[in-house]
Amino acid sequence: MDNVKKKIVVEDAPKLGNRRNFLGRSALLGLAGAGVSLGLSGCKDESSGKKNAAAPAAAAKAVASGGHEIAPGQLDEYYAFTSAGHGGEMRILGLPSGRTLKRIPVFNTDCMVGWGITNESKAIIGTKPDGSLKYTTGDTHHVHGSYKDGTYDGRWLFVNDKIHSRLARIRMDTMECDKITQLPNVMGFHGMFPDKRDPVDEKINYTTRVFCGHEFHIPLPNDGRDLEDPSKWGCLFSCVDAATMEVRWQCRVDGNMDLVATSYDGKLAASNQYNTENGALLADMMSAERDACVFFNVARIEQLVKDGKFTTIGSSKVPVVDGRKAANPDPKTSVTCYVPVGKNPHGVNASPDGKYFVCSGKLSPTCTVIDLSLVHKWFDGGLKTERDAVVAEPEVGLGPLHTCFDGRGNAYTSLFLDSQTTKWNVEKAIAQFKGDKTANPIIQKMDVHYQPGHIYSSMGETKECDGKYLNSGNKFSKDRFLPVGPLHAETEQLVDISGDKMQLIADHTAYSEPHDGIIVRRDVVKTRQIYNMDDFPNAVKPENAGIERKGNKVHVRLMSQAPNYSMPIIKVKKGDEVTLTLTNHDKVEDLTHGCAIPTYNINFIVNPQETHSVTFKADRVGAYWIYCTHFCHALHLEMRSRFLVEA
Ligand code: RUQ
Ligand code: CUA
């Protein structure tokens, strides 16, 4: 283990000799750009695999400190991709340092990047007929990655928006959102999980579907009918095609859905249900002693869709299969299996050995372990009751919310009410459930600060689960950090789970309010540093740069290269509809330019070789300085053009 750590650290540390080179290059670039108008021939490609190499002293220090301290210049071992709650974005941290690496705007607008401001991002988020954004709010809860062969393939991340029932996809090479899909007839899209392989086709051993739960039951369709009669309302489990991001099918269930898990064999997806009662009031939702974890037989649902045995709801064309109990009396043909679990359960998580799903109890102090082979047996007609698929129900503590794993047979459950993490052994819990009075599954309880929600471990949602770190996402920080007014920072706590005992090793603050996340080994993630200009059909090149007028529509095609825009003066007339397209011709890693226009509410960036555009009405006459907002060069402040609007 130490060897591995050492190797990683040694490879990472920047070679001190390189710094001079790197700075030298920047300085050179500075001179080349100064006072020179855009000379495209001067573009130099500096993207060529400059990778950091050894600094043995720093490496030795990191190993001595147990590897948890990441000194300046050293890189983290893991990425953590986290949701951001009602901020609507996604975030990337480095672990174990806890450093924030990036905030990815998704359902929110972001004037650093220009997300929600550029035409390209607006098209992804979705617009109203007048061109303004359809929604400007979002609530991201769950982030999961795409799979191949049971582990991350580094291709996509998916994240949900609970408010407007949207699923977003993030490309992992650029770490930018490229698609957003709204689920029809769904309200409160909460849990989400990609599948891990196809249930039927052996060759498809990677993610092709994303399953989405539906928490708040609503009239179907929600067109004014049944307003006074919630007993007629319902919830739909949705399957989105991971590649096209189109909704493939939906399955109507009894009760609601909360979180989602998928099996390693690709055949099952499941969602925990806290409101099997279909209650509209809190007391109703807590009236049943047991709720359920509903399993979906993916192949059977898709066969029904193929056979045309579905309906549609309202104006949606998406096929809807009936997964309610009344429509599925025979297990051998049923598309759903409702396994009773503790009262008002919260998360459902798949163990990395592929054998179990664990529902955390929330109102019950237990976790329910469901054996997937027994769920299959039920679907084959070989199990007496759904409840017989339960193989353990250990008492873990008060307010269990989420469970993660270490790949060595142990589970870790967050306890919201106890403000603790419980470490427990799955096989011992099974032995205890079978009646072995000597079996005690509880290994350790550790305080966290305070009220933990999600808990997730390094590679814990894959068969490469490595049992090194666990992150406890805590909902309250109280006295943990300096107070900053009524709104406190949240806490994320990093726990070393590599030994017999859990060890709290670091706190870091988190801006409200991260929910879930995944911890991904960094070698899985392969980003690109420079865009390919030809990926943008509207890229501005010397041959089409300039101003083109068609009636009152003016297209300004602009290029940037440090420290210049290609046109010093851009003249339009009052009332023109202006589209400004900007391509960054710099081909140097990290050399991003910005583009802001005062009064016109324009602000966005273009990364190396990237193109973005904005469209606006030139409705105010006068002179406006277009300026570069992103520090790019010694002459960054001088990087400006005059935008002149004539009366
Ligand atoms: S839920 S704190 Cu939105 Cu992920 Cu469990
Ligand atoms: Cu270009 Cu700052």
Ligand code: CA
């Ligand atoms: Ca309930």
